[in-house]
Amino acid sequence: MEYFLLDASGTVLPYFRRGHFRLTRCNVDKEHTVNIDLTGKTAIVSASTAGIGLAIATGIAAAGARTVVNGRKQDAVDSAIEAILKTAPHAQLQGFAGDLSSQAGCDALTKAVPQADILVNNLGVFGPGDIFxxxxxxxxxxxxxxVMSGVRLTRHYLKGMMERKWGRVVFISSESGLNIPPDMLAYGFSKTAQLSIARGIAKQAAGSGVTVNSVLPGPTLSDGFRSMVEDTAREQGKTVEQVATEFVRAHRSSSIIQRAASTEEVANMVVYVCSPQASATTGAALRVDGGVIDTIA
Known part of the structure; x- marks a missing residue:
């Protein structure tokens, strides 16, 4: 069955193969078409100049939201905006160059963008390291x-969302928050902390029309993952995708899809969670891990 991804104007989008805005199945009537329209909403996606963050910003912007693109350097922000406009020419975009890992950086953003309807806390660092x-x-x-970058931004923007009776907050966690890697212990700890915080904030916002969720990607073909396996791929005469698949099968053998996800597949979930259609989904830890976490609940 063939699928087309259309933006609000009906234009076929080349960037996303399926998932959000309007997902139309051939030969079905309109009542089977899901429209995600974020027109009139303001969205902030932290760390959105590359990888999963860029895919999320692209998806949210294509759905009609005025989207704030963030990175530490202005040239990276400018390049990301250019890339988004190639996919969604009518996107309403605002750039903010600043490091959101500090209180000062968060204060600068909230001064530049005092109000938001959608906040995606995507900023994060990762690396190896065990207890010793x-x-x-x-x-x-x-x-x-x-952790604190998302806490600070949520603390600021949540009040306005609750007053307006509508809002979406999403923490981009990781399957490592549940499937704790002993060789990336501090990273796993930080991702578990995000799950707890998101659940608690969701309870704080109960009955307000604001939803707060976590999204847990598994192995994903982000820029960081690609750079990690590029040398191996070159040495072995394989594609990055082939090496990524071998990595997943060797190091995440519980994966059901037996491959790395694309950044667009992760973004599809995030855009849905940010949509009006996801109004009954809150306090949830939503997996886009390909089945790596081997539990039912």
Missing amino acids: STPDDDWARYFEVN
Whole structure:
């Protein structure tokens, strides 16, 4: 069965193969068509100049939201905006160059963009380190960047969402938040913390029309993952996708899809969670892990 992805104007989008805005199945009537329209909403996606963040910003912008694109450097923000406009020419975009891992960076963003309807907390760092090799400073850095950036931004934007009786907050966590890797212990800890915080904030916002969720990607062909396996692919004469698949099968053998997800597949979930259609989904930890986490609930 063939699928087409259309934006609000009916234009076929080349970037996303399926998933959001309007997902239309051939030879079915309109009542089987799902429209995601975020027109009139303002969205902020932290760390959105590459990888999963860029895919999320592209998806949300194509759905009609005025989207704030964030990165630490202005040239990266400008390049991301250019890339989004190639996919969604009518997108309403605003760039914000700044490091959101500090209170000062978050304050600068909230001053530039005082109000938002959608907040996607995507900023994060990762790296190896077990209990013996990870120094205190690294533990503090993982907490400051991966956890506190989202806490600070949510603290600011949530009040307005609750007052307006509508809002979406999404924390981009990881399957490592549940499937804790001993060789990336501080990273896993920070991702578990995000799950707890999102669930607690969802309860705080109960009955307000604001939803708060976590999305847990598994192995994903982000820019970071690609750079990690590029040398191996070159040495072995294989594609990055082939090496990524071998990595998943060797190191995430419980994966049901037996491959890495695309950034667009992760973004599809996030755009849905940010939509009006997801109004009954809150306090949830939503997996886009390809089945890596081997539990039913």
